[in-house]
Amino acid sequence: MKRYVVYRRVSTEEQSKSRLGLDAQDRDISLFLENFSEGPFEIVAEFEDHLSGKHDDRPQLAAALELVRKTGAELLVSKLDRLSRKVSLIAALMDDPKVRLRVASMPNADKFQLHIYAALAEQEREFISARTKAALAEAKAKGKKLGGLRDKTMKRNAVIQANAKARAEKVAKTVQPLRSQGASLREIADALNTSGVPTARGGKWQASQVKRVLERLEVAS
Incomplete structure (x- = not known):
């Protein structure tokens, strides 16, 4: 066994x-x-x-x-x-x-x-960190106030993330059970459209949007 x-x-x-x-x-x-x-x-x-x-x-x-x-x-x-x-x-x-x-x-x-997947994921995170540091250094060299810029950006991102999370939680009771039953992303999107549930912009659901909702619900860290 x-x-x-x-x-x-x-x-x-x-x-x-x-x-x-x-x-x-x-x-x-x-x-x-x-x-x-x-x-x-x-x-x-x-x-x-x-x-x-x-x-x-x-x-x-x-x-x-x-x-x-x-x-x-x-x-x-x-x-x-x-x-x-x-x-x-x-x-x-x-x-x-x-x-x-x-x-x-x-x-x-x-x-x-x-092993290869883990190495590539770590390499990607290191590159993102280096890219962020380079962008901040460039902004500082141009005389921009990084603190204020960073604070505003963080606040704006926090609001965007909070709104996205709230929208994801609204459809969680539909999306999560279907996914747990083995439904595909396309099938879940069709179920949401059939139920008359609109996307954030009032349009039709696509598989890619369902995928993003599941990722937000997962709260990956």
Whole structure:
């Protein structure tokens, strides 16, 4: 029998209380178990951290890994960044002969593919950080007041994100159950259109818009 130790992570207690990020992880894990896992299977235990993926010191992850090593079960996470945002930690786990990792959203990925994905994701984050620093340095060189500009930009972005989150939560009761039942993005969009639910601009739903709503509901960190 296939055995799994499930690990989930959100960055803050607020995300834990809202359940949005955790519910999204639950859906990914359920879809994997129903459609990609060898059967029969057993969930040995479930662990959950409320800490940033930048931190290596996560007590629940440590407990999950200890159980994996003792039982021979596979560590199951919804997405690779729920495990860690550091390629070094992911690589170390992959080199551990007593740890077997499965990623629900990448059900057929092998160790090599997961390692490459983690490395590319980390490289992208480093580039975004460098690009932001370069833009701020350029603005400063031109005499712009970075503090005021940054504050206004942050406030504007916060309002945009809050509005987008509010709109996503309005359709959550329709979108999330359908997705958990295996409905495609196109099928969910059709269901919203049939129900007469308009988009933010009053138009028709497209699969890409449903995808963004699901991503917002997931509250990825």
